Amino acid sequence: MARITMVEALNQALLQEMGRDERVIVLGEDVGRNGGVFRVTDGLFKKFGGERVIDTPLAESAIIGSAIGLAVAGFRPVAEIQFSGFLPAGFDQLISHASRMRHRSRSGYTVPMVVRCPYGGGVHALEHHSESFEAAYAHICGLKVVMPSRPFDAKGLLTEAIRDPDPVLFMEPKKVYRSIKEEVPEEEFTVPLGEANIVREGADATVVAWGSMVKTCLEAAEQSDADLEVVDLRTIKPFDRRLILQSVKKTRRLVVAHEATKTGGWGAEIAASVAESPVSRLLKAPMVRVASPDVVVPLPQYEKYFFPDIEQVLHAVGRVMSGGEQ
Amino acid sequence: MPVKKIADFSVERLEILSPEGTADEKLMPSLTKEQVMEMYRAMLLTRLFDKRAISLQRQGRIGTYGSSLGQEASVIGPAYALRKQDWLVPSFREIGAMILRGVPLHEMLQYWRGEERGHKHLAELRIMPVAIPVSTQTLHAAGIAWAMKLKGEKAIALTYFGDGGTSKGDFYEALNFAGVFKLPVVFWCQNNQFAISMPVARQTAAKTLCQKGIAAGIRCLQVDGNDIFATYAAAKQAVAEALEGRPTLVESHTYRMADHTTSDDASRYRSPEEMAAWQLKDPIDRLEKYMRSKGMLDDSLKEKIAAELTAKVQDAVLRLEECPVEPKVIFTHTYASLDPDLKEQLDTFQRTYGLRGGD
Numbered sequence: 001m002a003r004i005t006m007v008e009a010l011n012q013a014l015l016q017e018m019g020r021d022e023r024v025i026v027l028g029e030d031v032g033r034n035g036g037v038f039r040v041t042d043g044l045f046k047k048f049g050g051e052r053v054i055d056t057p058l059a060e061s062a063i064i065g066s067a068i069g070l071a072v073a074g075f076r077p078v079a080e081i082q083f084s085g086f087l088p089a090g091f092d093q094l095i096s097h098a099s100r101m102r103h104r105s106r107s108g109y110t111v112p113m114v115v116r117c118p119y120g121g122g123v124h125a126l127e128h129h130s131e132s133f134e135a136a137y138a139h140i141c142g143l144k145v146v147m148p149s150r151p152f153d154a155k156g157l158l159t160e161a162i163r164d165p166d167p168v169l170f171m172e173p174k175k176v177y178r179s180i181k182e183e184v185p186e187e188e189f190t191v192p193l194g195e196a197n198i199v200r201e202g203a204d205a206t207v208v209a210w211g212s213m214v215k216t217c218l219e220a221a222e223q224s225d226a227d228l229e230v231v232d233l234r235t236i237k238p239f240d241r242r243l244i245l246q247s248v249k250k251t252r253r254l255v256v257a258h259e260a261t262k263t264g265g266w267g268a269e270i271a272a273s274v275a276e277s278p279v280s281r282l283l284k285a286p287m288v289r290v291a292s293p294d295v296v297v298p299l300p301q302y303e304k305y306f307f308p309d310i311e312q313v314l315h316a317v318g319r320v321m322s323g324g325e326q
Numbered sequence: 327m328p329v330k331k332i333a334d335f336s337v338e339r340l341e342i343l344s345p346e347g348t349a350d351e352k353l354m355p356s357l358t359k360e361q362v363m364e365m366y367r368a369m370l371l372t373r374l375f376d377k378r379a380i381s382l383q384r385q386g387r388i389g390t391y392g393s394s395l396g397q398e399a400s401v402i403g404p405a406y407a408l409r410k411q412d413w414l415v416p417s418f419r420e421i422g423a424m425i426l427r428g429v430p431l432h433e434m435l436q437y438w439r440g441e442e443r444g445h446k447h448l449a450e451l452r453i454m455p456v457a458i459p460v461s462t463q464t465l466h467a468a469g470i471a472w473a474m475k476l477k478g479e480k481a482i483a484l485t486y487f488g489d490g491g492t493s494k495g496d497f498y499e500a501l502n503f504a505g506v507f508k509l510p511v512v513f514w515c516q517n518n519q520f521a522i523s524m525p526v527a528r529q530t531a532a533k534t535l536c537q538k539g540i541a542a543g544i545r546c547l548q549v550d551g552n553d554i555f556a557t558y559a560a561a562k563q564a565v566a567e568a569l570e571g572r573p574t575l576v577e578s579h580t581y582r583m584a585d586h587t588t589s590d591d592a593s594r595y596r597s598p599e600e601m602a603a604w605q606l607k608d609p610i611d612r613l614e615k616y617m618r619s620k621g622m623l624d625d626s627l628k629e630k631i632a633a634e635l636t637a638k639v640q641d642a643v644l645r646l647e648e649c650p651v652e653p654k655v656i657f658t659h660t661y662a663s664l665d666p667d668l669k670e671q672l673d674t675f676q677r678t679y680g681l682r683g684g685d
Contacts, residue, residue, distance in 0.1 A: 025476075051476055057506055062465055062499035069469015072454070073413070074477070092496075096459045097466070103659045106442055108449030110662070142660050165662040194665055238665040 001183040006176060009151035009184050010040045010116075013158040014078065016188045018048055021076060024162060027054040028063055028080030028116075037082060038118060038177060060089035064115060068098050071113040076162060084119035084171060085128030087137075098167040099142030111167045114158070118174035119147075120212050120259055121307050124300040131297055132211070132260035135269070137169050138237040144168045144193060145236040149176070149214035152184050153234055156191030164193060173212035180215060196240035198247065202229035205253035205320050208244055208270055210234065213257045213308065220313035226321050236266055241273050249279045253320040254287040257313050262291035285324035288316040335540045337533075339548040339579070342555040345607045347615025355559040359622055365406055365554050366617060369398035369610050371635045372422030375431065376584070378639045379421075379438060383588040387646075388439040394419045396552070396583030399609035400516050402426060403557025403578075404484055407565055413474075415454045415467040415485035419516065423486070427451050431642030439646065443655070452481075461491035464500035464513060471504070471511035471568070482510040482568040484561070490521025492535050501542035501575060508571035512564040513539070515575065516551065518582035523595040539575030551580030552609040581607070653679060 004012075018024045026032075026041055032055040035042030045053040056063050060081055067077040081087050087094075094115070102110045121130030138145045146161055146168055148154035154172065161168040196208075200218060204226040209217045210233040221228040229247055233239055248254050254274060256267035267289040274280050274287060290308045298306050342353045357365075376393040383391045394401050397419070405423035408414060414427055421434055428451050437444025437456065445455045454470075457463035467485035474481045491497055492515060504511050517535050519526050532538060539546030545567060549556045557578055564574040581604040585592045617623035657664065657672045664672060 057499075057502055059499040059502065061496050062468070062503050065462065065465025065496060065500070066469035066472060066503055069466040069471070069483075070473045070476075071469075072466065073470045073473030075473055092459060092462060093465065096462060097457075101455070102661070104442055104445060104455045105448055106446040107659050107662075108446055109454070144661075238667060241667060 001185060003181045004151055004184050005178045005181055006148070006151045006154045006172065007038060007040055007178060009155040010158055010172065011042060012184070012186070013155045013162070014041060014044060015047070017159055017162045018044065018052065020188065023074060023076045024078060025052045025054065025070070025075055026078045026080065027056050027067060029056055029058055029082050031055060031080050036080065038174065040116070041080065060086050061093055064090035064093040064098065067113050067115070068093060068101065068111055071111045072101065072109045076112050078114045078116060078162060081115060081117040083129050084117040084133065085131050087117055087133070090115075094137070094143060094167070094169070095140050099140045102166065103142060110165055112165050114161045114168045114170050116170045116172065118177070119171040120173045120175050121297060121303055122175040122212065124303065127299060130303075132258070134171055134236050135260060135264055135266045138266060138269075142166070144238065145171065146193060146234065147171045147173065147211045147236055148234065149173065149209075149211055149232050150180055151182050153191050153197070153232070155184055156189050157193065157234065159188060160190040160193055163190070168193070171211070175212040176215055191234070193235045194238045194240060196234055196243045197232045198229060198243070199232045200228065200230040202227040202251065204228060204251060205255060205317055206231060206244070206247040206251045207255045207257060207313070207317070208233060209257045210236065211259060213259055216308070216310055217257055217313055220310045220317065223310065224314055224317055226317055228317065239269070244270060244273065245277050245279050248274055249282060252282050252284045254283065255290060255313070255316045255320055256287065257290035257308060257316070259307055260291060261294050262289060263294045265289070265291050267291060285320040285322070288319050290316045335537070337537050337546060337548060339550070340556045340560055341550040341553055342559060343553045343612055343616060345612050347612050347619055349555060349616060353559065355555060355562060357555075357558075359620070362617065363622060365402060365558070366613055366623070367631060367635065368402045368406065368422060368426045369554065369613065370631065371425060371638065372398045372401060373610060374632070374635050375421060375425065375434070375639050378643065379435070380584075380588055382435070382643065388435060390587050390589050391438050392419050392587040393584035394422060396604065396608065397516060397518055397580045398422060399554040399557050399613075400518075400551035400578040400580040403554050404486075404512070404514050404561035406558055407561035408484060409481075411452070411479065411481040412565070413452045413454070413467070413470050413481065413483040415463050415470065415483055416456060417460070417463060417487050417491070418456045418458060419488070420486045424453055427453055429453065431639060432645035435642055435646045441651065442659070461487045461494040461497040463487065464491070464497050465503070467511050467513070468500045468503045468509055471509040471573075472507060474510055475571070480569060482512060482565055484512040484514055484565070486514045486516060488521060489515065489517040489519065489526045489529055489535060490524065491515065492538055493529055498538070498542070501539060501544060504573035505543040509573055510568040510571065511573045512561065512568050513573065513575040514561070515577045516580060517577050518580050520582050520586065520596075522586040522590060534577060536575050536577035542575075545572055545574040546577070547574065548577040548579055551578035552607050552612070554609060554613055
């Protein structure tokens with residue numbers, strides 16, 4: 001089996017789904033002739049032509065809004081927003097329409113579309129190129145939010161997202177676009193949405209992460225004296241509450257690590273789920289969130305001070321292992 | 327080097343039926359007497375429905391409602407020009423168009439009473455649901471038109487929006503997409519002179535609204551929005567052009583005789599004199615004058631039609647009361663299926679409210 005990067009895995013998913021279902025079309029800025037600024041859509045234009053791989057003018061609201069129209073009229077659009085930092089320009093269409101069209105029309109009209117965008121920092125990029133706003137989008141009812149951490153999941157989740165009957169926001173951790181290589185089956189396959197994955201079994205503490213933080217947590221697990229169970233959330237909305245609670249019931253300790261800023265980040269939702277559950281009585285220490293501070297994402301000179309790293313995860317693990325003492 | 331003129335643009339306005347009821351025969355679209363009568367009935371039904379809806383709102387039986395009083399020709403003209411396979415993408419002031427295309431009156435009232443169920447048959451009619459965030463639906467129309475083009479279907483999308491809508495980003499983006507991709511779409515701007523209290527002169531510095539189409543490289547035209555023959559003819563031409571990949575922005579120049587919605591009081595910002603001047607241009611009055619002059623209408627027929635349409639509206643009001651609200655419905659259409667969390671929430675919900683039963 002070939003070892004490929006996330007970019008290659010995503011590319012395979014698109015290639016295969018477009019080959020399998022002629023309703024699948026790709027649209028966005030620079031996705032056609034240029035193959036996408038990260039090359040995720042490379043080769044699609046050559047294979048499927050300009051009616052299925054469309055270079056659009058510069059207009060995020062129009063990309064998402066017209067994709068809604070295309071979806072309502074029978075297509076399965078996969079719209080690319082070049083960086084998650086530009087997604088706000090299309091936020092209105094997502095929250096006011098994509099997520100509501102089914103409800104508004106009693107399922108007469110549905111929006112089986114995917115909006116893909118690279119997210120996250122650590123790549124020394126310009127302003128607005130490093131955000132993690134998944135919690136804001138996860139709060140939109142009617143939308144699904146998926147964040148793969150590795151090539152295998154990226155292919156399976158994107159395939160599943162394209163087949164999903166509801167709108168999916170697919171956020172790709174650009175930091176690990178090319179830095180993780182793993183074996184990915186060449187044939188088509190799916191990974192279910194809404195299911196988390198235990199990527200490392202352990203007995204001492206549960207560490208929940210997603211996107212590029214999964215790699216960071218796995219590296220921390222290698223270095224830690226504690227036997228960590230690392231859970232890759234994979235889908236933010238709907239998220240696998242049950243698996244997390246099961247894991248915490250076993251380990252009795254919880255750390256949640258996300259790149260996004262702390263307050264109101266999705267870690268808060270996970271914390272609340274545990275706090276609401278009888279499992280909370282079993283905790284040997286208060287849970288700990290590892291996250292970026294509640295400030296605007298700084299420019300690259302300060303990246304290493306801003307984004308959570310292995311040290312911070314290890315520190316958090318140390319706190320829960322010691323019963324919550326600093 | 328001398329400065330050269332590199333482009334020239336002009337904007338035209340179409341008028342066919344005068345306020346006095348005389349039609350310019352050279353510009354008159356081809357319409358049978360039966361078709362003119364259909365248009366009249368559609369406009370009158372719109373007016374009667376709007377009037378009744380406002381009264382229902384005052385009684386607390388439906389929620390906030392936006393009437394199209396005075397805009398009936400602007401609403402019905404384009405709707406009448408659409409074929410069955412075409413798509414209608416409304417804002418919220420085109421009830422008359424939705425009814426003309428087949429939405430049952432009582433379902434319209436259900437929606438305005440505050441139930442999504444009123445929208446459940448729209449997909450069968452290729453009518454998109456009412457769109458509240460201004461102008462955002464213009465992008466949906468572009469996308470739908472795009473789908474028709476990609477599928478090779480000979481169908482177009484027509485979207486309505488107001489003068490306020492032409493100030494928004496989505497509107498400009500939609501025109502641009504339509505032009506660049508040669509989409510089979512018609513953008514129908516109902517310039518009723520007001521965006522709630524904001525007069526159009528303070529909405530934009532542009533001399534006309536339709537000229538915004540020039541910037542996008544598409545056809546544009548202004549029509550007398552109170553002139554049913556002009557609105558119909560312009561729409562019909564725009565549909566034909568759209569099928570050839572030439573989208574149009576039509577500015578239908580009309581006047582909102584009612585308040586913005588039942589939550590508004592327009593007397594706070596406009597004068598009785600202005601309204602009286604526009605009353606003389608009423609779309610239904612002038613059509614009646616035309617029809618009388620052609621022997622198509624007299625007092626007794628007019629009364630008969632009004633009574634028949636009033637009864638239709640009354641019937642819808644009675645049917646409305648027969649549809650009880652079913653709370654479980656809140657859960658069933660957010661996603662295609664309920665995930666475990668939603669199932670649990672629904673369960674709690676049903677126990678809280680002691681509910682059973684389906685949608």
